[in-house]
Amino acid sequence: MGRSMTDKERSYVYWALSDAFVDTEVDYEAIARETENYDPEEIKRILYQEVAPVCHTNLETIIPMIWSAFNLENLEADIKETLEAREKSYFKKQKDKLLIRWLEFRYKYIWTEINKHYTKK
Template sequence: MGYLLAEPQLTKVRVALSEPFNDFLVEYDYLARKVKDVDPNILYEILYSEVAPVCFTNLVAAVPPVWTGFDPETLRESIGERLAARERNWFRRQFDKVLVRWLKYNYAYIWKEIASRL
């Protein structure tokens, strides 16, 4: 995606936005403070187009594999692989468009909580 965020900052934003997909209580005030310097439109796009497609399965798993937080490097690599797959494959782009719409609908409460604190 064409964000004006340097890689270290982008990774920090992604990690912060992955917190609602962990298996513990989310401190939305703390999360919002971590990302407050980024444009809300960019945050929304990163949340649903990058982070949620990689992390949402943790919420729907019977026994979530991630309890306390996603590893920043693994998260960065997973998102990078997914974005590259979208770029290479027409079918993947179409599938992910539908997935992102579903994620925006199903997990709208996450953005509402973040946006209300920005």
């Protein structure tokens, strides 16, 4: 079982997980190393409910804007804005529930790859 994380640690978890959405070869082992000290179920939740809703469009464009890494401050701000909007609006919350389900299906391979490296230890 992993430990809980501070806000600063959470922002670095966001950044590590966002690497799965860049337009380069993804180092899933590195993502696992960066997140291995935390509860895997919490990391999975953060991946699909917080990071993927903000980052997934980068993989869905013909020419992705982000090639090597997301900007940490912008990423944090975008996730915070998304979470606040979800809390303030019932309709946004419902819409995001559907989006998250789709993201879990569409990007299932991301968690599968990260999780493989957790179980190697």
